[in-house]
Amino acid sequence: MDEQGFLEYVQSGGQVETDDWMPDEYRQKLIKFIEMHANSELMGVLPEREWILRAPTLQRKLALTAKVQDEVGHAQLIYRVVEDLGKPREQCLADLISGTSKFHNVFHYPTRTWGDVGVIAWLVDAAAIISQKALLKCSYAPYARIMKKICWEESFHILHGRDVILTLMLGTDGQRELVQEALNRWWAPLMMFHGNPIPAENDPVVQWRIKTQGNEEARQQFLDGYVPQIWELGLTVPDPKLRRREDGVWEYTEPDWDELRSVVTGHGPMTAERLEFRRVTREETAWVRSVVLAEAA
Amino acid sequence: MTSVWEVFRQERKGQAFEHAGSVVAPDIAFAEAYAHEQYGRRGESVALWVVPRDAIHELDDFPDELGRNYHRVDGYSLKVKLKEARERAGTATP
Ligand SMILES: [Fe+2]
Ligand SMILES: [Fe+2]
Numbered sequence: 001m002d003e004q005g006f007l008e009y010v011q012s013g014g015q016v017e018t019d020d021w022m023p024d025e026y027r028q029k030l031i032k033f034i035e036m037h038a039n040s041e042l043m044g045v046l047p048e049r050e051w052i053l054r055a056p057t058l059q060r061k062l063a064l065t066a067k068v069q070d071e072v073g074h075a076q077l078i079y080r081v082v083e084d085l086g087k088p089r090e091q092c093l094a095d096l097i098s099g100t101s102k103f104h105n106v107f108h109y110p111t112r113t114w115g116d117v118g119v120i121a122w123l124v125d126a127a128a129i130i131s132q133k134a135l136l137k138c139s140y141a142p143y144a145r146i147m148k149k150i151c152w153e154e155s156f157h158i159l160h161g162r163d164v165i166l167t168l169m170l171g172t173d174g175q176r177e178l179v180q181e182a183l184n185r186w187w188a189p190l191m192m193f194h195g196n197p198i199p200a201e202n203d204p205v206v207q208w209r210i211k212t213q214g215n216e217e218a219r220q221q222f223l224d225g226y227v228p229q230i231w232e233l234g235l236t237v238p239d240p241k242l243r244r245r246e247d248g249v250w251e252y253t254e255p256d257w258d259e260l261r262s263v264v265t266g267h268g269p270m271t272a273e274r275l276e277f278r279r280v281t282r283e284e285t286a287w288v289r290s291v292v293l294a295e296a297a
Numbered sequence: 298m299t300s301v302w303e304v305f306r307q308e309r310k311g312q313a314f315e316h317a318g319s320v321v322a323p324d325i326a327f328a329e330a331y332a333h334e335q336y337g338r339r340g341e342s343v344a345l346w347v348v349p350r351d352a353i354h355e356l357d358d359f360p361d362e363l364g365r366n367y368h369r370v371d372g373y374s375l376k377v378k379l380k381e382a383r384e385r386a387g388t389a390t391p
Contacts, residue, residue: 019355073335080319084301089321146318153339293298293323 010139010209017141018084026208030140031085032101033210038078039096039103045071046274047111047120056114063160067121070153077146084142097279099266104128106189108268115182118168121161123186127193127222129154134213169233176234183230184238191239191252192260194218223250302328303353305346306336314346 001009003023016022045068052068055061079089095101106124111117132151138144168175197216200206206214223242227250230237241253263271299321305314317336322328325347332347366372383389 076320076335077318080321083321084319145316149318149336152341292327295323 014139015141016139027085029204029208030210031082031087033205034078034143035082035087035092036102038075038082038092039101040107041071041075041078043103043107043274046277047107048117050111051114051117067157067160070157074150077150081143081146093282097275097282099275102264105192105260105263108263108271109189110270112185113178113182115168115178116185118161118164118179119182119186121157122165123190123226125154125157125161126226127190129158130218130221131194134211134218137212139209180235183235187238188255191219191255194222196257220250299323301350302332303348303350304332304336306342307344308342310343319350
């Protein structure tokens, strides 16, 4: 099979296994895309981890711990897919810490209150699920298969997030205020989450059928699914232009794409601190890895 | 040194084991622990098989040079013969 034949094969829904022949460009695009996904799962636990000890009840502490374990597990599963494509996990972690590779914009922001924890688990996970569900049809089969398990685990995260939000909304005025403030902080990053609306024909990741959904399509799906859920709780979405047109398309204030670019290239409010945390824990746990490897040898 | 272990899971008793994914581990004890956490911690499996990747031999070439369709259902198209047989027996519906 040549490159053109391969392209036609994946575009018509064909799937590829690890040992199949694939064009080098496809392999490189896969590695970059999947590695960023794994990085995001790993970095995504840090905003929530900060709240495990501060969570209001034992039940909440346990649930948050379980969610953190799930997300780290997702990172492990996804790094495995990258490893089989030829890039070792150690290299992925080194590139993450040095800032050579990227992770999702939403994980570069601070978690100020318990309201933020609820908004993250509910809406950030919801936005992520929309992207991940679209990966179930990815042309690279091992990635698509692992996504099935990940989506299954994610559904508990959204419920946990909604439960946190509903509990706060049933509480005092102060608690409702907490949720509204968190939503105000997270709305802009959420609107950037699915990326700028590049047309599918200009997006190589869509052309290779690594992703089967365009950025704007994903964002519309998010707005359609979740804005009504936000409104029904009496919360306000902090965008005066947001409205659903007659034809079903959502209009909104253009997100600040410069901010998105700057954040994902390592200039977010929490980027340096969180990468430093990863670097330090990696150093501190080096002895565990060497003991495990030495004992097993 | 670590190596790759493939994990197969059985969802309910009586069902076939299905490939679930893989783990990297320095030995079988770690591989079992990782597989247990990764593929069984929510009761989604009743049993796991943990197998060194090297132990798996894949065969993916099944040539059929002789076009042997006599042992498949697509080798038996009975429509025309059945019609003829019914006509001969005088049971054909007009
Ligand atoms: Fe996840
Ligand atoms: Fe999640």
